[in-house]
Every structure is written in C-alpha cells, then in structure tokens.
Amino acid sequence: MTQHPLSGITVVEFAGLAPGPFAGLVLADWGATVIRIDRKDQRFSTDVLSRGKFSLAIDPKVPAGLDTLKRLLTKADVLIDPFRPGTMERLGLGPQVFLGNPGSHESGINHRLIYARICGFSPSGLYPSSAFGYLR
DSSP states (O other), X not given: OOOOTTTTOEEEEEOOSTHHHHHHHHHHHTTOEEEEEEOTTOOOOOOGGXXXXXXXXXXXXXXXXXXHHHHHHHSOSEEEEOSOTTHHHHHTOSHHHHHOOTXXXXXXXXXXXXXXXXXXXXXXXXXXXXXXXXXX
C-alpha cells in the first residue's frame, strides 16, 4: 500500500464555505486524517468538499461541546478556522488558547498546532461583514 505524504497528520476543520473545506479536502487527498466539525443540528452533509473526511456534530457554544473540542485539538496538528476573525475567540477557541500569548509566560494547550484562519473576505476590504458562518 502506498504511504501518503501527510499520513499521521490530524486536521480539525470547522465546516464553513468553500476556502476552508477545500483546504481540508486537499489535505485529506494527501493522506491527512481530517475531522470536520459540523453543526449540531445538521444530519447529513451533501457538500462534495467533505469527501474523505470524518464528521463530528459538536456544539461549541455549550460547555460539553467546548471541552470536547479542546480535548480533540490538544492532539491535532492543524486547525482550519473558516470564520470571521473573532468568532473562534468568542467561542474560547482562539489561537492564544492553543499557542499561548506571545511575550508572556503563558503557554497554550497545543503549542505545535498550525492554526489556519481562512475566510473568503478580508477584514479590511470592501466586504468585511460578508463572511458567512453559523457561529457569528
């Protein structure tokens, strides 16, 4: 059996619009284990960009869901955040939680995590509020 270049890499991808899921799809195609976090009320995804991914329905707005995500992300290699800047911070899942705060002695819970923030619109461009997401 052929060994894929990203075998052994775990990616946690929050479901969103095309840029984030497409990045997760490419990583899955190269052999990474991609765990897609879907909305709790979503029963089945017809999104073609979910090919080759595992799916978990977790509500990060409730304590048990947030705790589950933090435990999952302590072992992950990559997190794909498709939301507007500030959304993950409001949920308690911002980069500082995992990477720590630069310039301080606080260490994060997964300092080796690659935190990829991918949204469709620049926060300083013409359409900063046009990014969609159920976690706004």
